[in-house]
Amino acid sequence: DAGITQSPRHKVTETGTPVTLRCHQTENHRYMYWYRQDPGHGLRLIHYSYGVKDTDKGEVSDGYSVSRSKTEDFLLTLESATSSQTSVYFCATNDGAGDLNEQFFGPGTRLTVL
């Protein structure tokens, strides 16, 4: 494992409430990502970061915001959760070096919005 932790691992919340998911890495990787995984849709990129305070939108960024104030932490915020945001969320990192250009994924957070 590349030293990626996600918290919380499971969360149940109600529609309209704010939710923040945290991703923490110990590998000093430059790039960090938030994906959501849904049946029939595979993995879809929400936001990614290419450095501290540098972020960019992915395919499904509406309703989500991110922040990265330190190399090791990447936060995903749902300002007002909706049922359509019920999903499994994965954080990933990439050091951007080497031939493999490998993304390392965290264990995931299962979010249920009632």
Next chain:
Amino acid sequence: QQQVKQSPQSLIVQKGGISIINCAYENTAFDYFPWYQQFPGKGPALLIAIRPDVSEKKEGRFTISFNKSAKQFSLHIMDSQPGDSATYFCAARISGTYKYIFGTGTRLKVLA
């Protein structure tokens, strides 16, 4: 919108058989094509990857075939084993970035 289309959605193979998963992309602005393997309850992990200047890459029982003109690439798993039962995702990296587009996944089951 850039897309990567993956098929089949699910696949059942007998032990010792060959598993084949196909992906096709619709935009030429991709420069790297990895495959990820995911076991239930876990995050995906890199399995094998290929660059578009190579037509085939083999690592053990896993082979990627790449057809640049057809914009297609596929994963072949030779001598499939029950331990290969997992979900497989193809992906493509957008050129000049470290952003990836993933396929929708293939759930493989290898029967003992």
